[in-house]
Amino acid sequence: MSIRTLNCIVPPHVLEHLRQSSDTAVREAALTTLLDTTMLRGQRSVRGSLLGLASPAQGRRTVFDCGHRTNLATAVLARSEDGAASADASVDQAFDGLGSTRQFYGDVLGRNSIDDRGMRLDGYVHRGVRYNNAFWDGQEMVFGDGDGRIFTDFTGSLDVIGHELTHGVTEFTAGLEYHVQSGALNESISDVFGSLVKQWVRQQTADQADWLIGDEIFTPDVDADALRSLKSPGEAYDSELLGKDPQPAHMRDFVDLPDTEAGDNGGVHVNSGIPNKAFYLVATGIGGYAWEAPGHIWYESLRASTATTDFQGFADTTFSKAGELFGQDSVEQKAVASAWGDVGLPVSCAPKGMRSGPSGGAGGGGDPLGDLSRQVSELARQLQELTQQVQGQPKPSGKGGRSGAGRA
Numbered sequence: 001m002s003i004r005t006l007n008c009i010v011p012p013h014v015l016e017h018l019r020q021s022s023d024t025a026v027r028e029a030a031l032t033t034l035l036d037t038t039m040l041r042g043q044r045s046v047r048g049s050l051l052g053l054a055s056p057a058q059g060r061r062t063v064f065d066c067g068h069r070t071n072l073a074t075a076v077l078a079r080s081e082d083g084a085a086s087a088d089a090s091v092d093q094a095f096d097g098l099g100s101t102r103q104f105y106g107d108v109l110g111r112n113s114i115d116d117r118g119m120r121l122d123g124y125v126h127r128g129v130r131y132n133n134a135f136w137d138g139q140e141m142v143f144g145d146g147d148g149r150i151f152t153d154f155t156g157s158l159d160v161i162g163h164e165l166t167h168g169v170t171e172f173t174a175g176l177e178y179h180v181q182s183g184a185l186n187e188s189i190s191d192v193f194g195s196l197v198k199q200w201v202r203q204q205t206a207d208q209a210d211w212l213i214g215d216e217i218f219t220p221d222v223d224a225d226a227l228r229s230l231k232s233p234g235e236a237y238d239s240e241l242l243g244k245d246p247q248p249a250h251m252r253d254f255v256d257l258p259d260t261e262a263g264d265n266g267g268v269h270v271n272s273g274i275p276n277k278a279f280y281l282v283a284t285g286i287g288g289y290a291w292e293a294p295g296h297i298w299y300e301s302l303r304a305s306t307a308t309t310d311f312q313g314f315a316d317t318t319f320s321k322a323g324e325l326f327g328q329d330s331v332e333q334k335a336v337a338s339a340w341g342d343v344g345l346p347v348s349c350a351p352k353g354m355r356s357g358p359s360g361g362a363g364g365g366g367d368p369l370g371d372l373s374r375q376v377s378e379l380a381r382q383l384q385e386l387t388q389q390v391q392g393q394p395k396p397s398g399k400g401g402r403s404g405a406g407r408a
């Protein structure tokens with residue numbers, strides 16, 4: 001038995017900051033969300049039941065209404081694939097978002113739903129009261145309504161839906177372990193394809209796209225562009241209420257965090273800024289629609305990755321995939337090499353002269369500090385794994401989550 005993997009859109013560091021707000025209502029909603037999520041994680045892993053879900057269903061959508069309860073089993077059917085539109089905007093937004101994501105994967109990448117075998121898509125709306133999150137739990141996508149103060153209805157953001165369902169795609173392909181570098185890569189893959197779903201629906205080029213994740217989930221009163229920005233990691237928000245966006249955009253700024261729930265599993269929502277920025281640079285370097293060459297290179301690299309692939313491994317894979325798909329020394333392959341060089345991860349198989357970015361200098365020639373921090377992270381991860389094995393089973397909440405020392 002393992003801790004259930006719950007892929008939440010709002011990372012713990014944001015909720016931790018809100019938990020310390022001077023506003024009681026904000027604090028309470030944040031605390032409820034943290035507590036609730038921690039309890040959910042403590043439930044049995046659902047991984048074992050995945051096989052039963054893989055039966056062909058042509059990706060049929062079903063949306064259920066939780067009626068503000070937290071128990072999904074008591075939710076009522078609100079809309080099915082062939083059913084009429086609902087009077088409830090959240091139901092229809094969830095239904096449409098699931099459909100757009102399914103269609104993006106089918107039309108653009110030739111993938112038949114999450115598992116490539118027509119897995120059905122279930123969405124649950126109006127979960128809980130003032131629940132400040134949305135998540136994918138391996139089986140279904142679940143949406144809170146938000147507290148109305150900071151966050152609003154999570155069904156309103158297409159990139160959030162694309163992000164969450166992509167966690168399912170990753171689970172069925174590389175299966176990237178959800179901690180430290182493989183976990184940050186997992187998060188980044190979800191941000192990349194979540195953004196691509198939105199760009200594809202809007203028919204925007206890389207230059208036209210906003211590259212934001214979750215810009216619609218904040219109420220108008222909140223001074224934040226979004227939860228994350230692939231274009232400018234670290235600049236999505238900076239306010240007293242939310243704190244400052246902690247994402248780095250370069251390996252020299254890689255953030256070492258403990259591989260615990262309070263530490264965001266080693267900073268999976270933090271260090272994802274580095275591969276996010278690399279994808280943005282590839283997309284704008286090549287130009288045009290980002291779901292075309294860049295999206296295909298990333299998708300094929302995801303399919304060629306494994307559970308423990310790290311940033312460097314993924315960078316190298318994108319370089320070789322770009323060569324396979326578009327030719328050695330192609331514009332696409334050069335853009336890939338240049339982008340990774342710019343974020344401090346020069347691809348190890350690139351010929352000389354292609355390793356550093358066009359701006360020269362900054363990323364070229366490796367990054368000893370980054371290498372060191374990678375090793376430290378990997379050792380910390382192994383140590384954590386070992387400790388868990390020795391203890392017999394991981395702690396469901398323990399020092400994590402709510403009693404954390406508040407990282408602003």
Ligand SMILES: [Zn+2]
Pocket residue numbers: 007008009163164167187190
């Ligand atoms: Zn995620």
